[in-house]
Amino acid sequence: RYSDFHDLHEKLVLEKKIDKNILPPKKIIGKNSKSLVEKRQKELEIYLQTLLAIFPLAAPKILSQFLHFHLYEIIGITAALAEELFHKGEQLLMAGEVFNIKPLQLYAVTQQLRQGKPTCANGDARTDLGHILDFTCRLKYLKITGTGGPVGNSNIQEHLLPFDLSIFKSLHQIQINHCGAKLINGLTSSKHTLATLSVQFSATSMMEVLVPEAYEFDQWEPEGASSNPVTAVIPTWRTLTTLDMSHNSIAQIDNSVKLMPKIEFLDLSHNDVPLVENLQHLYNLIHLDLSYNKLSTLEGIHTKIGNIKTLNLAGNHLERLSGLNKLYSLVNLDLSNNKVDQIDEIRNIGGLPCLEKLVLSNNPLSIIPDYRTKVLAQFGDRASEVCLDNTITTEKELDTVEVLKAIQKAKDVKYKMSNSDKKVRYMNRSTTTFKLIYLYNSINNVCLLNLCATHLISFLKKI
Numbered sequence: 001r002y003s004d005f006h007d008l009h010e011k012l013v014l015e016k017k018i019d020k021n022i023l024p025p026k027k028i029i030g031k032n033s034k035s036l037v038e039k040r041q042k043e044l045e046i047y048l049q050t051l052l053a054i055f056p057l058a059a060p061k062i063l064s065q066f067l068h069f070h071l072y073e074i075i076g077i078t079a080a081l082a083e084e085l086f087h088k089g090e091q092l093l094m095a096g097e098v099f100n101i102k103p104l105q106l107y108a109v110t111q112q113l114r115q116g117k118p119t120c121a122n123g124d125a126r127t128d129l130g131h132i133l134d135f136t137c138r139l140k141y142l143k144i145t146g147t148g149g150p151v152g153n154s155n156i157q158e159h160l161l162p163f164d165l166s167i168f169k170s171l172h173q174i175q176i177n178h179c180g181a182k183l184i185n186g187l188t189s190s191k192h193t194l195a196t197l198s199v200q201f202s203a204t205s206m207m208e209v210l211v212p213e214a215y216e217f218d219q220w221e222p223e224g225a226s227s228n229p230v231t232a233v234i235p236t237w238r239t240l241t242t243l244d245m246s247h248n249s250i251a252q253i254d255n256s257v258k259l260m261p262k263i264e265f266l267d268l269s270h271n272d273v274p275l276v277e278n279l280q281h282l283y284n285l286i287h288l289d290l291s292y293n294k295l296s297t298l299e300g301i302h303t304k305i306g307n308i309k310t311l312n313l314a315g316n317h318l319e320r321l322s323g324l325n326k327l328y329s330l331v332n333l334d335l336s337n338n339k340v341d342q343i344d345e346i347r348n349i350g351g352l353p354c355l356e357k358l359v360l361s362n363n364p365l366s367i368i369p370d371y372r373t374k375v376l377a378q379f380g381d382r383a384s385e386v387c388l389d390n391t392i393t394t395e396k397e398l399d400t401v402e403v404l405k406a407i408q409k410a411k412d413v414k415y416k417m418s419n420s421d422k423k424v425r426y427m428n429r430s431t432t433t434f435k436l437i438y439l440y441n442s443i444n445n446v447c448l449l450n451l452c453a454t455h456l457i458s459f460l461k462k463i
Helices: 002-016 034-054 061-066 074-095 103-115 130-138 212-216 255-259 343-350 371-377 380-385 395-462
Strands: 099-101 141-145 173-177 196-200 242-244 265-267 287-289 310-312 332-334 357-359
Touching (some): 002 034, 061 074, 074 103, 371 380, 380 395
Parallel strands (some): 099 141, 310 332, 332 357
């Protein structure tokens, strides 16, 4: 409204001594007419352009806020952030809280550092860029959250903004959401301090986050690896124990995982991974979440994750469980929302000595009559130790399991006896056959002797 421009002008005249006559005069008669409104718009546009010409380096704070520079313009954004940290920065650091920042703010800081201009252009020490740099050097917990669409009333798309994280020197934990992973620079500068890394709704591959510099080389190896000469040796993430790259568009577990030798918790859920590979390099991995991917086979999985304790495979395309039979350390297993339809497949996990929690809900086999007891029966004497589908096993179910076990034992005995009878009958048949062959040979030998005797007697008579 014109009254807002009038208030702005009075403050600028008072504080900055600008010419009070540059603001178009107020009209009383016909102020709502269309022609006057259009004329007033043009005059106020000229007024704003004149103010920006008067202050070419940095607009006064009151003018910046009037134009929302603190929301959309580089110097305004950094000035607002610097002033916030001037007042609250030390308190946030002492409390050890997670600091939330927008990609647009990081972009603004990155761009202003590249420009090489004064860090306090408007003369207010509270807005000096140094407050930001001091804070980022000591910050331990950071969260960067972008927007899915334009920022506010602007046309700025945050996921298209590049920014540099090398200004953070002490990060222990960082969470990145809705940013362009390929546009993030300087993340690897925190390799020596970072323990927890989360990147969601941002990446198309693991490599672009964990080893972005690898795209510059034909060959590379992690430091300490003994192999043929390569073009590059990449430092490892020495302190990283937790990596969450869920809800991305990752289609492969690539060899960049070799750079995380101490990783214990890995979350790759809600991606497009079709195959478990390269995880044999993660000797300390105990928790793996591959839920809601595109897995259809688990063959040889024990050679990749032999020491795993918690495994989430929910929401895949699994029909067979044969690859799980050698995961002897497994404690928790989630197989819900897959395509397992045969109770016999449970035998592949029924012998796992440490398994305590099993989830099979929303598989075709879960609608089989007496599904729970038939599944628990596959665990034999350990049935009471297994929690199926987040429900503790009841005494009644255990009684039914004992009955099923007894029936199965009876079937096994009958099967063994049947096989034993078959073996005896086979041996009897074999013995009879041997006797017939012996008798046949004996008869043939007698006939041969009789023939020889007949010829001998005939010969003697001639003599």
